Structures are given as structure tokens and as C-alpha cells.
Amino acid sequence: METDNLKFVDFCAGIGAGRLGLQKLGLSCLAFSEIDKYAETTYREFFGQEEKNHGDLMKIDPKNLPDFDLMIAGFPCQTFSVIGQRKGMGDHRGQVIYGLIKIMKGKNLPYFILENVKGLVNHDGGNSLKIILEELDKAGYKVFYKVLSSLDYGVPQMRERIYFVGIRKDLVKENKNFEWPKPVKTPKVEYFLIDDGELEFDERKKSYETFLKFINNKYNKGQFDIKELLKQEYLVLDTRQSDLRLYRGKVPTLRTGRHGVLYVRNGKFRKLSGLESLLLQGFPKELAEKAKGKIADINLLSQAGNAMTVSTIEAVGKRLLEYIKE
Numbered sequence: 594m595e596t597d598n599l600k601f602v603d604f605c606a607g608i609g610a611g612r613l614g615l616q617k618l619g620l621s622c623l624a625f626s627e628i629d630k631y632a633e634t635t636y637r638e639f640f641g642q643e644e645k646n647h648g649d650l651m652k653i654d655p656k657n658l659p660d661f662d663l664m665i666a667g668f669p670c671q672t673f674s675v676i677g678q679r680k681g682m683g684d685h686r687g688q689v690i691y692g693l694i695k696i697m698k699g700k701n702l703p704y705f706i707l708e709n710v711k712g713l714v715n716h717d718g719g720n721s722l723k724i725i726l727e728e729l730d731k732a733g734y735k736v737f738y739k740v741l742s743s744l745d746y747g748v749p750q751m752r753e754r755i756y757f758v759g760i761r762k763d764l765v766k767e768n769k770n771f772e773w774p775k776p777v778k779t780p781k782v783e784y785f786l787i788d789d790g791e792l793e794f795d796e797r798k799k800s801y802e803t804f805l806k807f808i809n810n811k812y813n814k815g816q817f818d819i820k821e822l823l824k825q826e827y828l829v830l831d832t833r834q835s836d837l838r839l840y841r842g843k844v845p846t847l848r849t850g851r852h853g854v855l856y857v858r859n860g861k862f863r864k865l866s867g868l869e870s871l872l873l874q875g876f877p878k879e880l881a882e883k884a885k886g887k888i889a890d891i892n893l894l895s896q897a898g899n900a901m902t903v904s905t906i907e908a909v910g911k912r913l914l915e916y917i918k919e
């Protein structure tokens with residue numbers, strides 16, 4: 594089958610990292626759905642002001658969506674424990690996965706790629722994952738799933754996520770499994786930590802005092818010599834936990850609400866910037882620069898923390914296209 598004209602819709606769109614990964618493969622995005630106004634503002638910086646946001650996917654009537662071949666969605670990890678009690682559909686109608694399944698069925702959708710946090714694997718003793726797989730099966734899909742780390746797919750960020758690839762059962766090829774992409778060499782972190790903005794972090798900044806207190810708290814005291822740390826170019830420091838964590842050649846998982854990542858450049862501490870967090874999620878520099886200065890760094894850091902990794906989606910999408918083509 595030809596894959597050049599495949600069309601997709603971007604659900605739980607966030608800032609469109611999934612969309613970018615698929616566009617890189619030549620697929621066209623027909624529409625998006627996102628409920629967070631701030632994410633939408635950034636999305637529009639990247640993809641334009643004209644497109645329609647279909648809003649809350651739980652309220653979408655599939656008839657109002659254009660026809661499309663592929664759904665991409667990094668759906669939120671909600672509590673599935675209610676579903677665990679299995680008191681019937683009424684109990685879990687609020688779950689985004691059910692909204693997505695309703696759209697899949699309403700559109701007789703051929704393919705999907707879904708993403709979620711790795712924690713879903715063991716969530717509620719594995720019950721949440723089991724239920725999601727059962728529901729997708731009942732909806733008529735053969736599903737392949739795997740935990741992949743972005744570190745293996747083109748960015749120096751530790752980011753383990755579960756990916757689901759769904760193929761409508763009548764399109765499944767006999768004796769053929771979907772193949773996950775092979776890991777590639779992690780690129781150097783210095784290609785990503787390149788912001789030239791004023792983000793040096795030293796005595797001039799008030800928050801530096803907090804950092805010094807942190808370095809001297811009961812977990813860290815006596816363990817770190819600031820001068821020695823500053824000698825190590827591109828050393829990455831994560832101040833999220835009570836203890837300081839150091840990384841070389843990679844950054845820890847970007848998360849929404851985690852803004853305490855520092856690194857050393859030219860013998861000075863710098864704060865990880867919004868632009869850099871986008872690059873670490875695989876956004877191309879030209880695009881990431883569109884947001885710089887227009888969207889507050891604190892929002893960009895959160896939104897990047899919520900996003901998919903562009904290059905991982907591109908790698909997974911490429912394998913799906915290969916499956917479809919053969």
C-alpha cells in the first residue's frame with residue numbers, strides 16, 4: 594500500500610511533538626485536539642493560527658472529524674483503579690483512552706500510535722495496562738507495545754515511555770509482526786545545550802543562595818566541591834531530589850514541574866532553558882527558536898516535559914509505514 598498520502602489527527606496534542614515526528618515522515622496532519630490553552634498557544638506558534646482545535650476529545654463527535662488514517666495521542670496517565678473494579682462502562686467513561694477508542698470506532702480508523710508514561714506498565718499491579726489492551730482488542734485492533742528510551746532514538750535525554758502501535762485487525766498481515774526501531778547512537782549533549790540567553794547561574798542571582806543551601810543540606814554536605822563541579826564542561830546537575838544527581842553525556846527525564854536542571858558551560862552553571870528543553874525533545878532548532886522570547890521559559894519547560902520526543906515518534910512511525918508498505 595502507498596504510504597505517501599497518509600493523513601493523521603493529533604489528539605492530546607500538547608505542543609505537537611508527535612505531529613512533528615509524523616510530518617518528518619511525509620504524513621499530513623488534518624486536525625488537532627487539545628484542552629490546555631497554554632499548550633495551544635505554543636502549538637500555534639509552531640503550526641500557525643488558522644487550524645481548528647477540536648478541543649476536548651471526550652466531546653468530539655467523530656462525524657465532525659475529517660477522515661484520517663492514523664491517530665497519534667500521548668494520552669494522560671489517569672487513575673485506572675476505578676476501572677479495576679469493573680462496574681461497567683459507566684464507571685470509566687471519563688477516561689481519555691475511552692474517548693480515543695470511541696473516535697477509533699467512529700472513524701473505522703486503520704492505525705494508531707499511542708504513548709504514555711512507563712509507570713503505566715505496573716500501574717495498579719499491571720491492571721490498567723491489561724484493561725487498555727483488552728479494550729483496544731475489543732475495539733478491533735492488534736496492538737504491539739514496548740517501553741523505549743529516547744536516549745536510544747536521537748536525543749541525549751533519559752526518557753522511558755510506553756508506546757502502543759495499533760493495526761486494525763483486517764489490515765494485519767499474516768506471519769508479520771510489527772518491528773520496533775533499532776536503537777541508534779546517542780548524540781552528544783553539547784549539541785543540545787546551546788542557548789545563548791542570559792541563563793548563567795551564580796552569586797548575582799538570589800536563587801543561587803537556595804542552591805548553595807541545597808548543596809549543603811544533610812544529603813549533600815561534604816560531597817560536592819563547587820569548584821570541581823565547575824571544571825567539568827557539560828556536567829548536568831539535577832536538583833529535583835533532596836540529593837543532587839549528576840549526569841554526564843545526557844540529561845534526566847524532562848518533566849512538567851521540574852525546572853531544577855543545571856549544567857556547566859564555560860566554567861559556569863547555567864539553567865536549562867526552554868529552547869534547550871525543546872531541542873532535547875527532538876524539536877528542530879528553527880522551530881524551537883520560534884517559541885523563544887514569545888512563550889515564557891517556565892511554560893516551555895513544562896510543555897517540553899509533557900511532550901513526546903519527536904525523533905522517537907519518527908522512528909516508531911517509520912516502522913509502521915514499513916509495515917503498511919510491505
Ligand SMILES: C[S@@+](CC[C@H](N)C(=O)[O-])C[C@H]1O[C@@H](n2cnc3c(N)ncnc32)[C@H](O)[C@@H]1O
Nearest residue numbers: 605606607608610627628629649650667900901
Ligand atoms: C502527556 S501530554 C501529551 C503532549 C503531546 N503529546 C506533546 O507531544 O506535546 C497530554 C496532553 O493531553 C491533553 N489532554 C488531556 N485531556 C484531554 C482531552 N480530554 N482532550 C484533549 N486534550 C486533552 C493535556 O492538556 C496535555 O497537553
